[in-house]
Amino acid sequence: MNAEFIEALIQLEKEKGIRKEVLIEAIEAALISGYKRNFHSAQNVRVDIDRETGQVRVFARKTVVEEALDPRLEISLDAAREILPSYELDDIVEIEVTPADFGRIAAQTAKQVVTQRIREAERSIIYEEFADREEDIVTGIVQRSDNRNYYIDLGRVEALLPHAETMPGERFKHNDRVKTFITRVEKSTKGPQVFVSRTHPGLLKRLFELEVPEIYEGIVEIRSVAREAGYRSKIAVATRDEQVDPVGACVGHRGMRVQTVVNELRGEKVDIVRWSEEPVEFVSNALSPSKVVSVDIHEDEKIARVIVPDHQLSLAIGKEGQNARLAAKLTGWKIDIKNESEGTGEATEPEMVEEEKDESPDLDRA
Incomplete structure (x- = not known):
């Protein structure tokens, strides 16, 4: 030397x-x-x-x-x-x-x-x-796939998208461009290993942040997200400026903003509701598009007993209980739905909907 x-x-x-x-x-x-x-x-x-x-x-x-x-x-x-x-x-x-x-x-x-x-x-x-981009959204190109994963080229590293983290019926071909959510980054003997998802609730949140300037600027805030990937999701939004309608900002002119998100998620339906610190109002909003007659809050049991018009009971519960289930996850309350004819009787097992345990990271950190 x-x-x-x-x-x-x-x-x-x-x-x-x-x-x-x-x-x-x-x-x-x-x-x-x-x-x-x-x-x-x-x-x-x-x-x-x-x-x-x-x-x-x-x-x-x-x-x-x-x-x-x-x-x-x-x-x-x-x-x-x-x-x-x-x-x-x-x-x-x-x-x-x-x-x-x-x-x-x-x-x-x-x-x-x-x-x-x-x-x-x-x-x-x-x-x-x-690692600094964990819980962020990235766009990559599908390079190949096997029985377990898609391999996504992110430029300087190849990410793994497990088939279990894709939406129902979703298939990708070589060279397809795809947006994914980084769930975790690990060190390995061959270099950093990046794991991504298409089903994580964080993907929905990040997509709205990309499409809605008011969210990026901090005027509108996504307070909670509930998602059944590929089928339906709900997001609760709040505003720091009372002159700004948070729901309208996310929907956009003629629904353009929310439609862009829906298109990226292959037609997944998205309900945007106004967040409220008042449980009665928040639960009522969360059950949209159903109308709510009344909400009776039981703090000790964390139960919200909801009365809806007779003709809207099926709408409030949703197909296979999906609307009520997402509302429970969005609000964090167990929701007992009855129609006006049933009144305020005791809840029966099929009518009680609880917040499902969500293993995903806290979205407030995302």
Whole structure:
């Protein structure tokens, strides 16, 4: 190695952000192993690379003892004082043992170490980049698929989209562009591993953030999301400016904004309701499009008993209970729905709808 090699390390430090000193120390450590392996040495050695010239030297390290029993590791006090009179017992003496052809081994080892460190640094940079984008939306290109996953090219990394995280009936072909939600980023021996989803409620939230400037600017806020991917979703929105209608902002002129989201989700229906800190109002809004006659809140049991017009009972419950189920998930309340004819009698098992346990991350952090 020579001064040009040191200059190359300085250039790498500027381009890749890998400190020159870290690279040199890693090369020195690798050269110790290289020396012992190539020269069958059991000595304790130290490798020194000159930070200016790049010159490589190897030093055997020996402990000063009264009488050397193992000359590979020890040196007698008399022999040590011939080198330097100030040596005492238990001092360490360094004797240069650089082989004549060690430069070739040093160059090969240095190349391997630098290549490995560059690869590790690039993986670390990519990991940090995508770890910071966890719970964000990304657009990628489908590269291939197998029985379990689609593999999505995100540019600097390939993401895994499990088939279980796609919407019902959704199929992708090679080179299809697709928007996905990053659920987690993990380190692996082959570099960062990015997992994405098309069914996560966070995807719906991020899509609205892209389409609605008022959400991006913080004027309108998505307070909660309930989603049954591929079928129907509900979002509850609030406003920080009373002059702005949060529902209207999300719907857009002639429904253009919400339609863009619906199209991206392959026709998934989206109900947008106004959030309220008052449970009666919030539960009523959440059951949209059904009209609500009254809501009776039971705080201790976290139950909302709802009365709807007779002709709207099936609408309030929804197909296979979907509307009531999503409303319960959106509000966090168990919802007991009855029509006016039934009055306020005791709830029966089929009529009680609870908030389903949601294993997805807290959307307020998304």
